[in-house]
Amino acid sequence: MPALRKTVFTGQLVWLGVVSDSTQTLRARPIQAAQLTFEGIAGECHGGLTRASCSRMTQQYPKGTAIRNVRQLSVVAQEELEQIAADMGMPQIQPAWLGASMVIRGIPDFSLVPPSSRLVFDSGAAITFDMQNRPCIFPGREIEKDAPGFGPKFKPAAEGRRGVTAWVEREGEIALGAQFSLHIPDQPRWPHQDRAFVAAT
Numbered sequence: 001m002p003a004l005r006k007t008v009f010t011g012q013l014v015w016l017g018v019v020s021d022s023t024q025t026l027r028a029r030p031i032q033a034a035q036l037t038f039e040g041i042a043g044e045c046h047g048g049l050t051r052a053s054c055s056r057m058t059q060q061y062p063k064g065t066a067i068r069n070v071r072q073l074s075v076v077a078q079e080e081l082e083q084i085a086a087d088m089g090m091p092q093i094q095p096a097w098l099g100a101s102m103v104i105r106g107i108p109d110f111s112l113v114p115p116s117s118r119l120v121f122d123s124g125a126a127i128t129f130d131m132q133n134r135p136c137i138f139p140g141r142e143i144e145k146d147a148p149g150f151g152p153k154f155k156p157a158a159e160g161r162r163g164v165t166a167w168v169e170r171e172g173e174i175a176l177g178a179q180f181s182l183h184i185p186d187q188p189r190w191p192h193q194d195r196a197f198v199a200a201t
Helices: 078-088 138-146 151-157 193-200
Strands: 004-018 029-031 033-037 050-052 066-068 073-077 102-105 118-121 126-132 164-170 172-175 179-185
Touching: 004 033, 004 118, 004 172, 033 164, 073 078, 073 126, 078 102, 078 151, 118 164, 138 151
Parallel strands: 073 102
Antiparallel strands: 004 029, 004 102, 004 179, 033 172, 050 066, 073 164, 118 126, 118 179, 126 164
């Protein structure tokens, strides 16, 4: 029996972007196509086989420790961007403001898809989800530049809708309009998860 199972859910790639230097700005530059390699997308500052651990990882490693890079890509859903915009009272959310690598359409409750799920593109390229991304203040700063007064509204509106971080499992080319299928682990939820979190606090 396969450890990963293809689901009935399929979707489409509707936006691609690259962040060249996140120390200067989180804002992504839109592109039409990308060659996915084991290091991510060429020219993307979040690429590479390894990265320095960040503030999200301080319970595991000292900040700055070299670790495997499973945050090469930031993937968000068009449907969830529309929900965020509605809650913020904005007509739309630009993916560039979020530093998104990909915007996809077609997967319901995308940010809740299990870790280790895959998107397998028709080209054969495939990405693996690390985990749900957490909203932070940096997209709000980009929003504020273009829509003053709306920046602080982003973080609460994006809770649970910020998409996922991912890494390249199989190399290949993707382009706007590319189709993909969703594959998820054939594994039940760990029954001790809630108790584990309580014990760890």
